Amino acid sequence: MFISHARLAAATLLTMISVVSSGCLTSSTRTVVEAPVESPIDINTSAVVVDLAQPDLVIHYDPHLRSRVLMKYNNLEPCQKRSREEDVRGLVAGGSFITYGQVRYELLNVHYHTPSEHTVDDESTEMEVHLVHQSSMGDYLALAVHLTVSSTPVPSEHDRLLTSTPPTETCPPEVPQMSVRRDIALRELLPANLTAFRYLGSLTTRLCGAYLRPVQWIVFKERMTIQASTHAAYSAIWPEPHFPHGNSKPVTVAKPDIREK
Ligand SMILES: [Zn+2]
Numbered sequence: 001m002f003i004s005h006a007r008l009a010a011a012t013l014l015t016m017i018s019v020v021s022s023g024c025l026t027s028s029t030r031t032v033v034e035a036p037v038e039s040p041i042d043i044n045t046s047a048v049v050v051d052l053a054q055p056d057l058v059i060h061y062d063p064h065l066r067s068r069v070l071m072k073y074n075n076l077e078p079c080q081k082r083s084r085e086e087d088v089r090g091l092v093a094g095g096s097f098i099t100y101g102q103v104r105y106e107l108l109n110v111h112y113h114t115p116s117e118h119t120v121d122d123e124s125t126e127m128e129v130h131l132v133h134q135s136s137m138g139d140y141l142a143l144a145v146h147l148t149v150s151s152t153p154v155p156s157e158h159d160r161l162l163t164s165t166p167p168t169e170t171c172p173p174e175v176p177q178m179s180v181r182r183d184i185a186l187r188e189l190l191p192a193n194l195t196a197f198r199y200l201g202s203l204t205t206r207l208c209g210a211y212l213r214p215v216q217w218i219v220f221k222e223r224m225t226i227q228a229s230t231h232a233a234y235s236a237i238w239p240e241p242h243f244p245h246g247n248s249k250p251v252t253v254a255k256p257d258i259r260e261k
Contacts, residue, residue: 038212038254039203040248040250041251043121043219044258052261054261055101061107061190062095067182072091074089074111085247092109110131113127115128115245116146117248125223130144139216141215148223150228152225160181195220196261197259198260
């Protein structure tokens with residue numbers, strides 16, 4: 001379980017906190033660890049250490065299953081109060097999971113940021129997708145893929161998913177509009193090569209007012225593509241000048257230990 005990893009030894013312990021049905025933390029039954037590093041970060045590749053002793057990552061999404069994905073506009077604030085912490089996300093039915101070491105993490109949602117949140121050697125890409133997973137102990141693991149605009153006429157699985165997004169002219173709606181895709185191959189949302197940068201960080205959107213829930217980040221080295229029209233439509237939901245950084249959180253100055261496997 002990553003939360004007990006030695007690198008978290010210096011983390012701040014928030015004592016006696018419990019999780020209520022909303023997922024928010026209130027008083028008194030559980031010890032919660034606060035993330036030592038606030039995400040996202042710049043990945044300085046000259047400082048990355050190749051470490052084959054890192055836990056094995058195994059994707060257990062059924063390669064033959066075409067999944068039903070419920071797409072919804074997601075915002076934390078009332079509709080009149082826009083924020084960069086909005087996104088359009090796909091909610092996935094249970095049963096899609098990964099294992100990291102000996103721990104099983106269920107896929108919770110797939111969501112997109114534009115521009116990318118993580119940078120690599122100070123360079124961003126047009127978009128970044130996060131596939132958020134959670135263990136039975138409540139620990140988070142996020143898979144991240146950088147997406148670049150491609151001129152290929154063949155839509156990627158990311159294009160197919162995002163073509164079902166709600167109409168932006170009604171955004172932000174009082175009640176989130178939803179649409180369903182029934183034929184998404186979840187494995188095709190991830191690159192073929194699973195070599196990745198790994199570090200312990202945090203959420204990049206607030207959960208119950210705080211970023212600092214620990215997250216095991218796995219940022220794949222291989223990039224994937226998205227069509228220009230998909231990128232343009234998604235970016236238009238967060239127009240300038242009100243959203244100078246789209247729906248992405250800028251990198252922090254943190255320089256955590258980053259391992260590659
Ligand atoms: Zn995210």
